[in-house]
Amino acid sequence: MPETTIQKGQEIELTIDSLAYGGRGVAKVDGYVIFVKNSIPGQKVNALIYRKKKGYAEARPLEVLEESPHIVSAPCEHFAYCGGCTFQQLDYAEQVNQKKQQVEALFRRQAGISDFTIDEVIPADQQFHYRNKMEFSFSNRRWTLPDEGDDTERSFALGLHIPRRYDKILDINNCHIQPEFGNEILNAVKTKARELKLKPYDVKTHNGFLRHLVMRFGHNTGDIMVNLVTSYENPELIQPLADHIHETFPQVTSVINNINTRKADIAFGEFETLLHGSPTITEKMGKLTFEISANSFFQTNSIQAEKLYQTVLVGVEITGEEIVFDLYCGTGSISLFLAQNAKEVHGFELITSAVEDATRNAMTNIITNVRFHKANLDFFFKKEKTHKDLPVPDVIVIDPPRAGIHKDMLKALPEFGAERLVYVSCNPTTQSRDVALLMENGYGLKKLTMVDMFPHTPHIETVGILEKN
Ligand SMILES: C[S@@+](CC[C@H](N)C(=O)[O-])C[C@H]1O[C@@H](n2cnc3c(N)ncnc32)[C@H](O)[C@@H]1O
Structure with a gap:
């Protein structure tokens, strides 16, 4: 580890070389790493060291001495405070370049995996208004901006979390990564909820009614779902808000009320009621049609998801004779995509509504081999009797949540003896950790491909192809 004389409280001139995973700038002084907040590659800054740890220090810029050739102006009015799209100031080509470097560094340096190829990132055609799902939170603890006076009303907000503050919500008027129409609904719900005097939920005292506004958009169908998440069921309170949405926006095809009585701050109810329209929305991808419930997982960028599934289809290298397992299958989109080229596909998923959606989607698309x-x-x-009737898979696709594959599942994977594993992930940190373990147990990583599903954010989707040694 390089020695350093750098001290906490020191002002220092730094050149930002790259972005670390998560979005902070990285500068090096004689090999010693300094993470610099709110900076982008190519900038020269005068920075203040505010924390010093054993192997690295943290700094914040005091002044930009030389601007980066990659800087662009961030279009979002909330950019300075919202933790969502932290890459907005970086031109898109450089965003993609940085994401590739980060993934490569995680696999090569952190996980110690060397012998694999890495493709260029598949970029997003549409870089704004791409999300087909947005989750906003109601709060009685609104984050006040420095230029807002003492008379600002703080007891109502509808927006997004301030980074690292579970209790504070930044009021949002215009989010640039959701469809424009989503902003109209967001503002109408905010105004009407206040007019109806509906109480926002307090995450500290657990009082209040309105918890989340979740919207889903069928990018290729025009369907729109508005899901109002509340802390208890009260039709008299919620119906006037639902009626207002229905009357103001006839384009909205479903209004749902999810009821989450638990303390956990999640936009996911123990049960739901239908207030207007259909209980699901429909989305189309390629030749396939998907019906999606409020609580079922579906990729949040429909345009890029098609490219992701195409990448998986190439990666599985199937001829029509293979048995495929699709682990963590959500509403079954990968399973159905692959079923057209496989002998048989088995999808596995935790959430009941997603399994039901997946089964219905197979029927709608008249796919019988899943x-x-x-x-x-x-x-x-782990439990022999739960899976003794399953066939032996030739290929396994794995697309776990951000935490990665559970250690027992990871142990069980090589025991299937599948020739290929295709590991899809939205978190290369856990993915590289899991891949390193699979490599100790009979697999080799051949290739990594990345699809940018999340422009302007630090996130990237990665597909790893592993083959049995
Ligand atoms: C990243 S999503 C993948 C969905 C799907 N492959 C797709 O592209 O739409 C991860 C899925 O894993 C499911 N999941 C999370 N934990 C699980 C567990 N312990 N067992 C089974 N499924 C789980 C989630 O409900 C979610 O649908």
């Missing part, structure tokens, strides 16, 4: 299984993959394959 089976969906409700399974908690943290222990499903």
